[in-house]
Amino acid sequence: MTTDSTEQLLVDGLKELYYTEQQLVDALETLADQTDDEDAREAFSEHREETQEHVNRLEEVFSQLGEEPQEKSEKVVDALIEEHEEFASENDGEILDRYNIAAGQKTEHYEIAAYGNVTSLAQKLGHDEASDMLAETLREEQSALDELSQAGEQFDQQATADD
Incomplete structure (x- = not known):
């Protein structure tokens, strides 16, 4: 991948996040459906709704930059989803519940890093409103x-109490 400007680096990062968020809308629904633990299931459901808002927010950021919203596949996200599908096909119950929580945490760590990067780039390039919107999403991912x-x-x- 050759990128010739910081602006293009920002746009590429946004494309990867746009792909990521769209993949996660479906993945979070799957996690919520598979998880018996009420707290985790509720967290996945709530974050699914928030993730759809992230998709919409990214579309607005693209618009502010004069770009059409486009996806760029992200190998990390594809690998996380594939890894989860494989594990879920072989496990269930409490083991799957705990695994789902860990999978969600891995994904959030990835998103926090990615949003931190594009937020910084947008700020550096003087895209203040876009930077503010991306920072809002970053805070929601941290939450x-x-x-x-x-x-x-x-x-x-x-x-532990049940053992």
């Missing part, structure tokens, strides 16, 4: 990670 981490801790405490 989603916190919520999943809390659900994981509660799940682990409950599992």
